[in-house]
Amino acid sequence: MTGSLIHLHNVQKKFGHTTVLDGISLDVRAGDVMAVIGPSGSGKSTLLRIVNQLEQHDAGLVAINGEKIDAATPRRQLARIRTQVGMVFQGFHLWPNMSVLDNITLAPRTIRGLSREQADAQAEQLLARVGLSAQRDRRPENLSGGQKQRVAIARALAMEPLAILFDEPTSALDPHLSNEVLEVMADLATTAGVTMMVVTHEIGFARRIANRTVYMQGGRIVQDAPTDTFFEHQQDPDILKFLSHT
Ligand code: ADP
Numbered sequence: 001m002t003g004s005l006i007h008l009h010n011v012q013k014k015f016g017h018t019t020v021l022d023g024i025s026l027d028v029r030a031g032d033v034m035a036v037i038g039p040s041g042s043g044k045s046t047l048l049r050i051v052n053q054l055e056q057h058d059a060g061l062v063a064i065n066g067e068k069i070d071a072a073t074p075r076r077q078l079a080r081i082r083t084q085v086g087m088v089f090q091g092f093h094l095w096p097n098m099s100v101l102d103n104i105t106l107a108p109r110t111i112r113g114l115s116r117e118q119a120d121a122q123a124e125q126l127l128a129r130v131g132l133s134a135q136r137d138r139r140p141e142n143l144s145g146g147q148k149q150r151v152a153i154a155r156a157l158a159m160e161p162l163a164i165l166f167d168e169p170t171s172a173l174d175p176h177l178s179n180e181v182l183e184v185m186a187d188l189a190t191t192a193g194v195t196m197m198v199v200t201h202e203i204g205f206a207r208r209i210a211n212r213t214v215y216m217q218g219g220r221i222v223q224d225a226p227t228d229t230f231f232e233h234q235q236d237p238d239i240l241k242f243l244s245h246t
């Protein structure tokens with residue numbers, strides 16, 4: 001669809017004989033913050049991994065900024081498209097034996113071709129944005145979980161992606177550490193206009209920040225609605241039950 005940064009049409013994914021995504025269609029446009037919620041095992045992580053092509057889909061269409069990607073896409077083109085979609089995981093995935101600064105500057109230097117000076121200057125701006133300027137020379141092991149996740153967010157931003165995918169970014173964190181990460185994400189969404197897909201159990205956060213909310217169950221999108229409508233006029237009994245348990 002024109003204007004979509006992320007376009008999926010009738011995407012199917014099986015693991016062995018199990019259908020994990022069963023005809024997923026969605027569009028994410030510039031500036032959208034899409035919350036993806038639903039029960040465990042409904043296919044949320046697989047959906048994000050297919051958008052980023054960490055997994056390949058079996059059928060259907062995936063296009064990033066109008067470029068179709070699938071198993072036949074040449075590796076170089078795939079690598080380029082992948083840099084346009086950042087990913088932040090539950091488990092941080094930082095490089096353990098590098099400083100915070102180097103974690104952020106490695107890919108901009110090696111993939112975007114920035115000089116060390118350019119990459120350092122950009123990283124320092126991003127560290128200020130996520131509130132970690134004082135941690136620039138530390139190793140990840142010396143950071144709290146909330147600080148690690150904020151480094152991971154800064155690292156994703158350093159590639160200047162079209163969109164960032166978040167897979168339960170706060171579910172490994174204590175509530176107060178979750179909040180500092182959610183505040184950074186809220187700032188990016190509302191002040192910086194960063195386009196996001198956010199898989200989350202933080203329903204209050206979804207409600208506050210997302211402009212669209214998608215509910216998945218059994219590998220399908222059961223509902224894709226403006227967030228206000230989703231929460232204020234919800235009629236679906238399964239969704240109401242899910243919301244009452246979170
Ligand atoms: P969610 O993130 O909503 O909890 P997932 O996308 O992780 O759901 O998983 C959806 C289903 O796919 C689950 O039944 C899970 O066991 C299965 N699954 C996920 N990844 C794999 C894999 N690599 N191999 C086999 N099955 C998988």
Ligand code: MG
Pocket residue numbers: 044045046
């Ligand atoms: Mg998951």
